[in-house]
Amino acid sequence: MEKEFFTVRSLAMYLDISEQNCYVLSRQGVIPGRVKVGKSIRFNKAVVVEWLKNGGANDDSKD
Template sequence: MEKEYLTVRTLAGLLDMSEQTVYKLLREGIIPGRVKVGKSVRFNKEVVMDWLQRGGDTDE
């Protein structure tokens, strides 16, 4: 199965927040599943969806 990745814009829409807030949460280490592609950031969709189902818990 091929992994799916979300852009910051797509994740912001999914979470109903601004892209700036996604970047802030990323800097704070709150959103898991970050993958750097050059200067771009993507998020592993499976990891993010699991995190959301756990209620956005930052403890692994």
């Protein structure tokens, strides 16, 4: 099964936030599923959707 990924642009549109805010939130660990592909950043779509289903909150229990 092939995994699907968001680009920064497509994730920003999906979340209705700016691309810059998407970069900031991903660096802060707020948005999960971040994957670096060379110099590009992608987000695992399944991880992001699950995170949103759970309210989009940080899971501080992993710290």
